[in-house]
Amino acid sequence: MTAYFDQPSWGLVLFDIDDTLVNVGGVGAQALVDTIAEVFGVQSPPDAVSMAGRTDAGLVMEIMARAGHSEEAVRSRLSEVWRRYPRRLAEGLRGRAPRACPGVYELLERLGWDGRWRLGLLTGNMEAAGWLKLSAVGLQGFFPCGAFGDEAEDRLELGPQALAAAEVVFGSPTPPEQVVVIGDTPRDVACARGIGARAVAVATGHFSEEALQAAAPDLVLPDLQGAQEVLARLATFLPPRPPRSARGVTPKPVRSIFARPDWDA
Numbered sequence: 001m002t003a004y005f006d007q008p009s010w011g012l013v014l015f016d017i018d019d020t021l022v023n024v025g026g027v028g029a030q031a032l033v034d035t036i037a038e039v040f041g042v043q044s045p046p047d048a049v050s051m052a053g054r055t056d057a058g059l060v061m062e063i064m065a066r067a068g069h070s071e072e073a074v075r076s077r078l079s080e081v082w083r084r085y086p087r088r089l090a091e092g093l094r095g096r097a098p099r100a101c102p103g104v105y106e107l108l109e110r111l112g113w114d115g116r117w118r119l120g121l122l123t124g125n126m127e128a129a130g131w132l133k134l135s136a137v138g139l140q141g142f143f144p145c146g147a148f149g150d151e152a153e154d155r156l157e158l159g160p161q162a163l164a165a166a167e168v169v170f171g172s173p174t175p176p177e178q179v180v181v182i183g184d185t186p187r188d189v190a191c192a193r194g195i196g197a198r199a200v201a202v203a204t205g206h207f208s209e210e211a212l213q214a215a216a217p218d219l220v221l222p223d224l225q226g227a228q229e230v231l232a233r234l235a236t237f238l239p240p241r242p243p244r245s246a247r248g249v250t251p252k253p254v255r256s257i258f259a260r261p262d263w264d265a
Contacts (some may be wrong), residue, residue: 085172
């Protein structure tokens with residue numbers, strides 16, 4: 001790892017997936033409840049429990065608890081859920097047209113070129129499902145690490161895991177106050193607070209700007225459009241940039257290995 005990334009003025013941005021980066025039109029929720037029905041024989045409509053900001057593991061446990069199943073019985077078959085769910089999700093995604101949320105492509109590209117930011121995921125999706133959703137819109141190449149919703153039932157447990165995963169990949173820890181969690185629910189804000197990170201809430205999901213503001217994030221945005229302005233606001237969370245002579249060797253910008261749509265077309 002170069003000295004560039006060892007400088008204390010560089011930060012880490014952890015992104016939620018659903019309705020922050022990608023909108024899959026309810027395909028994920030339907031695929032999950034269909035998988036639960038397949039594995040446990042329990043029929044549950046997608047809106048039977050509140051899914052926004054939850055982890056997949058937590059959702060499975062709650063749905064099955066409401067159906068009268070013991071925690072031990074459910075845990076014994078979770079691996080079967082994780083094996084079948086991605087297949088159902090992939091089938092659902094082929095029948096829909098998932099889309100990236102507004103401004104996402106340009107922001108991720110510019111974060112990579114900016115050089116001050118490491119990128120990662122902090123999502124309630126089980127890992128395989130998260131990568132499927134990102135791959136459906138060509139975003140998977142931006143993220144070298146993350147924490148996922150099959151690793152914990154409570155989203156608050158994912159924050160420390162995301163920091164640990166980033167440290168392994170990037171070779172050094174990021175000071176918590178220089179970590180930014182970007183998501184579309186109050187649970188994302190709470191998750192950021194749980195690790196001492198900054199919270200940026202975007203109203204691209206089920207919560208309005210007013211509802212998100214009530215969760216007291218550091219910043220509320222209608223969406224992630226206007227990459228230059230978003231970058232400028234994120235930069236306020238970092239210490240002053242060191243002089244060029246103190247930065248050491250500057251690496252090549254980190255960019256997606258996948259072609260992106262031309263957002264200026």
